[in-house]
Amino acid sequence: MSVAPIPITGMGCICAAGRNLSDSMEALLRGERHPAPPVRFASDHPVPHPVFEAVDFEEPPDLLRTSAFALHAAREAVADAGLDRKILGSLRVGVCVGTTVGAVISEETFCRGYLAGGVPDMAPIHRILRSNPADVIARAFDLSGPRQTVVTACSSGTDAVGIAGSWIRAGLCDAAIAGGADELGRITYNGFISLMITDDSPCKPFDKHRKGLNLGEGAAMLVLASERVLRRRGTRARSFLLGYGSAGDAYHLTAPRPDGAGLRSAISEALATSGVSSASVAFVNAHGTGTPDNDRVESRVLHDMLPGIPFLSTKGYTGHTLGAAGAIEAVFTAACLEMGKIPANAGFETPDPEIGINPVMEATTVSGTVALSESLAFGGNNSVVALGKA
Amino acid sequence: MSGTERIVIEGIGVVGGFGCGISDLSRALNGSVAPPGTLNVSTGSGPIEIPAFRADTSPLKEFVPARTLRRIDHFSRLALLGGNLALADAGLAETEHHRLGVIIASGYGASGATYAFLRSFINDGDICASPTYFANSVHNSAAAHISIQLGSMGPNLTVTHFHLSVPSALATARLWLAEERVQRVLFGAVDELSDLIGYIRYRTRDAAPDAPMTPLRTEMETSIPAEGAAFLLLTRESAARGGYCALDASTTGSLPISGHPIPEPGLLVLGADGCRESGRRYAAVAQNSRIACYTPLYGSMPAGPAFDVAAGALILKGGRVFPSPGDAFRDFPATVPVGGEPVGTDRISCLTLAGDGAYGLTTLGNFPGTTGECAKEERIAAGVSRMDPE
Numbered sequence: 001m002s003v004a005p006i007p008i009t010g011m012g013c014i015c016a017a018g019r020n021l022s023d024s025m026e027a028l029l030r031g032e033r034h035p036a037p038p039v040r041f042a043s044d045h046p047v048p049h050p051v052f053e054a055v056d057f058e059e060p061p062d063l064l065r066t067s068a069f070a071l072h073a074a075r076e077a078v079a080d081a082g083l084d085r086k087i088l089g090s091l092r093v094g095v096c097v098g099t100t101v102g103a104v105i106s107e108e109t110f111c112r113g114y115l116a117g118g119v120p121d122m123a124p125i126h127r128i129l130r131s132n133p134a135d136v137i138a139r140a141f142d143l144s145g146p147r148q149t150v151v152t153a154c155s156s157g158t159d160a161v162g163i164a165g166s167w168i169r170a171g172l173c174d175a176a177i178a179g180g181a182d183e184l185g186r187i188t189y190n191g192f193i194s195l196m197i198t199d200d201s202p203c204k205p206f207d208k209h210r211k212g213l214n215l216g217e218g219a220a221m222l223v224l225a226s227e228r229v230l231r232r233r234g235t236r237a238r239s240f241l242l243g244y245g246s247a248g249d250a251y252h253l254t255a256p257r258p259d260g261a262g263l264r265s266a267i268s269e270a271l272a273t274s275g276v277s278s279a280s281v282a283f284v285n286a287h288g289t290g291t292p293d294n295d296r297v298e299s300r301v302l303h304d305m306l307p308g309i310p311f312l313s314t315k316g317y318t319g320h321t322l323g324a325a326g327a328i329e330a331v332f333t334a335a336c337l338e339m340g341k342i343p344a345n346a347g348f349e350t351p352d353p354e355i356g357i358n359p360v361m362e363a364t365t366v367s368g369t370v371a372l373s374e375s376l377a378f379g380g381n382n383s384v385v386a387l388g389k390a
Numbered sequence: 391m392s393g394t395e396r397i398v399i400e401g402i403g404v405v406g407g408f409g410c411g412i413s414d415l416s417r418a419l420n421g422s423v424a425p426p427g428t429l430n431v432s433t434g435s436g437p438i439e440i441p442a443f444r445a446d447t448s449p450l451k452e453f454v455p456a457r458t459l460r461r462i463d464h465f466s467r468l469a470l471l472g473g474n475l476a477l478a479d480a481g482l483a484e485t486e487h488h489r490l491g492v493i494i495a496s497g498y499g500a501s502g503a504t505y506a507f508l509r510s511f512i513n514d515g516d517i518c519a520s521p522t523y524f525a526n527s528v529h530n531s532a533a534a535h536i537s538i539q540l541g542s543m544g545p546n547l548t549v550t551h552f553h554l555s556v557p558s559a560l561a562t563a564r565l566w567l568a569e570e571r572v573q574r575v576l577f578g579a580v581d582e583l584s585d586l587i588g589y590i591r592y593r594t595r596d597a598a599p600d601a602p603m604t605p606l607r608t609e610m611e612t613s614i615p616a617e618g619a620a621f622l623l624l625t626r627e628s629a630a631r632g633g634y635c636a637l638d639a640s641t642t643g644s645l646p647i648s649g650h651p652i653p654e655p656g657l658l659v660l661g662a663d664g665c666r667e668s669g670r671r672y673a674a675v676a677q678n679s680r681i682a683c684y685t686p687l688y689g690s691m692p693a694g695p696a697f698d699v700a701a702g703a704l705i706l707k708g709g710r711v712f713p714s715p716g717d718a719f720r721d722f723p724a725t726v727p728v729g730g731e732p733v734g735t736d737r738i739s740c741l742t743l744a745g746d747g748a749y750g751l752t753t754l755g756n757f758p759g760t761t762g763e764c765a766k767e768e769r770i771a772a773g774v775s776r777m778d779p780e
Contacts, residue, residue: 103550119434151529191524379534
């Protein structure tokens with residue numbers, strides 16, 4: 001069942017931790033995090049819930065912020081891969097992007113105007129219709145390959161990376177830009193607060209006193225390429241996408257299945273497609289949102305399937321970036337494998353006896369060549385990618 | 391494509407303005423065309439009625455208990471009905487639902503629930519944001535409801551890529567089967583006509599005349615907005631128990647500067663849906679081809695290409711072409727088969743054109759044991775050999 005590894009030749013990232021991957025990794029390893037009440041939008045909630053707004057960047061006014069994030073990360077990844085327009089034009093390059101906000105026909109100002117019986121300005125709707133993230137990237141780089149925008153909630157970024165790997169293995173394209181992007185806004189802010197799964201203090205993944213997640217925003221993109229392309233260009237992989245697995249819970253719209261059956265299947269499939277055993281996993285970048293339910297289920301599965309293997313959540317540095325999370329965490333995972341080091345699980349102080357296992361509490365050296373990155377989504381989808389050191 | 395087996399359409403489930411199920415769709419395709427209903431749209435100058443193809447989900451009570459449906463919105467009801475019809479059409483036993491993969495394609499997602507969620511906090515303040523509407527507004531809510539109702543714990547994916555959603559998501563469905571991730575994929579396309587989508591259409595498109603759609607008339611808008619769901623149960627040929635035809639390819643990309651991706655020979659089913667600007671693009675691509683177009687039967691919606699695929703599958707199954715309704719092709723330089731004419735080919739391609747030169751193409755092929763005797767005899771008479779799958 002194992003599949004051919006797919007070379008990763010470039011990576012890019014923007015989030016609250018940094019404007020690019022290198023800055024973000026340095027911030028993570030320094031243990032820096034800056035959750036704060038939202039600045040970009042107002043809310044009349046009596047208690048402000050902290051969020052992780054991304055660092056400032058050049059934002060084209062004609063695009064959704066989500067797609068601007070996607071494009072920013074894609075430019076970094078493409079440059080990191082040493083690609084230019086001429087090379088991209090000689091290849092069939094696909095784009096697969098996960099998002100939750102970037103494909104939704106909803107905009108508050110427009111809806112307020114409509115609801116008030118007025119004639120609202122259509123500019124926000126036109127902006128949405130020309131901002132599908134995969135299309136934005138394909139247009140910006142003049143790419144001719146397959147395109148897909150995945151909206152499987154919080155596993156979208158992980159799914160997009162896994163699907164792009166399949167495209168290359170199947171010969172549907174020579175290379176692909178794959179990842180995830182999402183912006184913060186009042187819709188998601190109010191939505192998650194309404195579900196009572198946000199923390200009104202900085203999030204504490206896997207901690208006994210965890211109360212919920214903090215939202216974040218940003219994007220990450222990976223350039224995947226076939227071995228044939230690497231040989232032709234005489235370049236080397238930065239790391240590898242070894243395998244991918246996903247499975248549904250068939251349980252609830254917004255809560256994970258208590259026995260973690262879907263996540264177990266996804267991990268098993270990711271390991272099987274990678275052709276590696278659980279014992280060879282160096283570390284796990286867990287979904288670790290900081291909600292009581294997610295962390296309970298996820299840690300139970302890690303305890304059973306990957307005992308003794310170091311794990312952490314990086315959401316304490318970025319917040320939960322929803323459709324971008326899987327991609328941001330995949331590039332962090334690959335970068336950690338390169339460096340042989342993982343950051344501390346920010347926010348964790350008090351072990352939870354119900355969980356029984358603890359994430360890493362300080363920046364830790366890791367050895368080994370394989371790591372997993374996990375995503376659990378609303379709707380019950382669970383997705384896992386296995387990444388390998390070059 | 392890594393697998394060598396062909397992918398077969400085992401079951402079809404459809405609901406739309408024409409009715410419910412393949413018998414109603416077949417009746418419409420054979421010329422018994424239902425007129426569109428209406429959609430009430432609130433405008434700045436008062437409410438108006440516009441022609442629209444609306445879908446009735448009341449038959450869903452045959453599959454899902456009424457009590458369960460109370461908290462399920464119209465968008466997910468459309469999907470549940472389409473999905474259950476496809477499974478019933480294929481005769482798939484409940485015991486086989488467990489490892490179904492589920493893939494949903496939608497142009498606009500659950501726009502009704504999204505607007506209702508916005509309304510909840512616009513009207514009553516952020517603190518009153520509705521958790522129920524928020525949960526149902528998440529783009530993968532329909533896929534989640536399907537997996538929960540069916541108990542399907544296979545992989546679960548939702549794609550929202552506006553008009554390319556269907557061919558893009560079908561490509562992934564084929565990959566899942568070729569990679570043997572699952573034995574079967576329940577693929578569905580769904581779009582709803584919410585207040586918000588109706589208003590956006592009212593503002594962005596010229597009013598269509600009170601007449602059937604004429605998709606290739608480039609000088610005027612004739613699109614009629616629509617909603618509906620079209621589902622396909624897909625499996626590998628080795629597992630297929632009859633069915634309609636093979637799904638031999640589905641791809642998305644950018645049209646090359648010269649030429650187009652349409653395979654020859656074959657019948658080309660156009661996704662032209664009466665929108666003036668896309669009519670021009672279809673006309674440019676389809677000149678001098680052998681073409682058909684059935685969108686006047688189900689209307690204009692991003693999920694429309696899945697209905698084109700369903701129509702193509704019924705043509706291959708029956709061996710005869712359905713008449714293209716109305717005077718869709720008046721004065722158009724192409725070969726348009728009349729109703730009842732032998733299909734005369736082993737291959738039907740369904741073409742979708744989006745903005746910025748992007749296209750989607752889904753190719754269906756005759757498959758032994760699934761297609762009509764009529765088709766087989768005609769192929770022999772015409773000396774046409776079976777074309778190789780992708």
